[in-house]
Amino acid sequence: MPIPLHDPQHDSGGTLKRLPLLKAAVLFIVAVCLSLVGLLYLQLQQSRSHDLEQAQVASENLTRAMAQQAEDTFMKADLVLSSLADWLQADSYGAAQLPRLQKTFARRVLALNQLHGIFLFDRQGQWVVTSFEALPRGKGVADRDYFKFHEQNTSSQAHIGPAIRSRENGEWIIPLSKRVNDRNGKFAGVLLAGIKMSYFDQFFKSFSIDDNGSMFLALTDGTLLARRPFVEAQIGSTLAQGESFQKWLPSASSGNAMVTAVVDGVVRLHGYRQLDAYPLVVSAASSQAAILKHWSDTAFQSSVIVGLVVLGVGLFGWVFIHQVRNGERIEADLRAAQETLELIATHDSLTGLANRRLFERALDIEFGRGARLASSLSLIMLDIDFFKRYNDAYGHVVGDHCLAEVAGAVQACCQRKADLAVRYGGEEFAVLLPNTDLRGAMVIAEEIRRKVMGKNITHTGSPTGCVTVSLGCYSFVPSGRDSIEVFIERADAALYQAKHSGRNRVAVLSMEDVGDALMRSDR
Template structure:
């Protein structure tokens, strides 16, 4: 029964794991799609705002040119044919202009770029005229959207005051910017079926919108969530809100114009942004259902196999024996593990006794490795151990030599048929190879990863026991660390005994 319970628990955990990973991936994908959409609407709003700034700059330049011309020629030249031709040519050269107009101090039409000037026309009641009549400023004035009495088109007035030689109010020069121009321009961009681009005054009054809703011009969206919480508080940014006009959830990018009291809003429908993601999510859900069902069927088959008396214990014993044969290598570094080292060392040591050939052992320790783990983390620590192991492996060329991961950050090299001098030479090569790697280590005084090495070499009969052989190499390693690390120390009985502290 415990085996059945474990098998059932395993099957359940696999199903939960697969489902959890898939849900996490879907969530991350959704976040990524929304982030991309946020970036797109932010870039689109910046582009639209720059274009609007440029469009009104051109209108301002046209108005300023007319004002300057009047200052040279005098206001009396406004009614001449030359001025009419000039206004007409200037208006024709600027795509967004509906017309250019000059009004005298009483609001009467003095000149226009239009082909026909209505008799007795007067604009003294317009907001822009009253503004300049009451405020003595030469700065341009952008007024609220109005409907042209001449053409019926919705326009934005851009105007400047004209003074006579005495500095008194002499009239107004007006350029009218077509709102249809912006709506035509907005049509060039792919914002989906439910996307929107809107140009508003700073207070939220709608000037132009795509798609255009009936009677939306002049409507204020200043009380909506987008303006209340975002636009009024920030110069530009993004927001995910519901539109107060059509109640569509959108990701908006917004930006205020640099030189004029207006705001551009660009929004993408969240439904449309996530359409492809939803399709992907449904496909993933279908696949997960199939995988979970298949896994459950596999679990049922597993239960049946257990019930039919498969010899699981025998299979585990065989598998354990196979693993034992394979378990002679360290999984992280690829070097021999300590168990393999102890077996080979014992055999080589015994074989060394009758033949009297030399045996040498190098014990290696990574300097300040605990500090390295604390500063860089265990993943980086594992990579450091692997790098040192590669330096050891690359310097061992003889058949029979054995590189070992002894434990943690300690490693060893067993060298049959090598005397002390040869072992010290190899140890120095390994130490320099590690330094050449120049792995960053702020916890080491020299700033990079280094190693300490202890070397012992003898003929097998010179050591009373195998433990003495390993103990002396380890004592040499201790001396290397005691003397300052990043060095190789060979075991010499007299020097070591005097250098080491009393136990």
């Protein structure tokens, strides 16, 4: 049973908990690594957001420039057509005026680089005059969308149609057309200015975009007019199902959006703007990969550096933790060795009971405790009756076994943690009972006596035929000025009384017998 080696009442500050160094080291290393990774993540997120914001500003500026250029391009052509339409409506266009009209058309085309040519068609869609010297041959343009539009609509506003191939020379053009009326306001034909698609291609090329970037000019219904990079098969295709036309344009005439392109499936940051004067939309887009390329390179480099640092911290932590574990193992071994030495120093090796060294320390503690609490302290002294005869009859080896059996019986009767069973010397034992009065000590002493007899250890040299013990009890309330030696002597005197009275019994010290406590007879 564990024996307290100190008085808990003497601990003024309580027991300090030992710092769990291994756990603290692991938590510190994990915290450092997580902090490094967290800081890297925050820095990369901020850097990524900054790059995207800068790209959005650049995209807005680019689409603004594209919108202005496109509006200027169509407006200049529109003004030319408006002046020509007013002239034709006022003066008509007989055979006499055709040479003059042809030269006028040609001069206007030379004045505007964006113009492929100017064409006048009659009400049947046949060529009347063009900016080219020779009229094309063929069935005319009555089947063209722009011609049908003006044939069915009386509006004098310019109309921009889907891109077509010129029947003059096969060049891709964007048709800008106006209705021409006669003097009575009836449909007389169509005046057409063909805007070169190559003009927009050259304009788009003047801007620096990445290989996966794109720029386009489209009608507000999503019909693609011009695009960089130029893919002939895509001209005239519709973008109406794309996010820009389905989601963004209906809510804002300009802005930015990260969009997956319908045409090629590449994720791009699209800046878009709808023109005020014409039903046109311009868009410039940079691929997300290009926008974030510098960020990706930086992120990779930073991640490698942080990864190496984390690896270094981890390796250092592993070594440190290994050392801490070794230290704890060594400390545990030392603690076990210390406990073993403590056990050897304070306990009897034969019986396992406390020895006199521990007994004296316990007496010192219990005297102090009893004095503070004014509680009774009792001591039982006992020894084996006729033990010398037992050794002579059975030998010392069997005698040692007998001592161990008796010690076991004594220890079994010490039920409380504070009770202390002691091998006092030879065949003599002691039981220290804190907070126990004389009546309680006698009960325990009687229990010990019966338990020893109950073992039925044969002893031919004893009148009872078995091993018995004699026990003496003494109890008092410590005052703080008491003598440990006197306390033991009085319990020992009670033991003498038990032996003197016939052995195999429990006795208490009579005060009249105190003077004879040191006188012993043959036991």
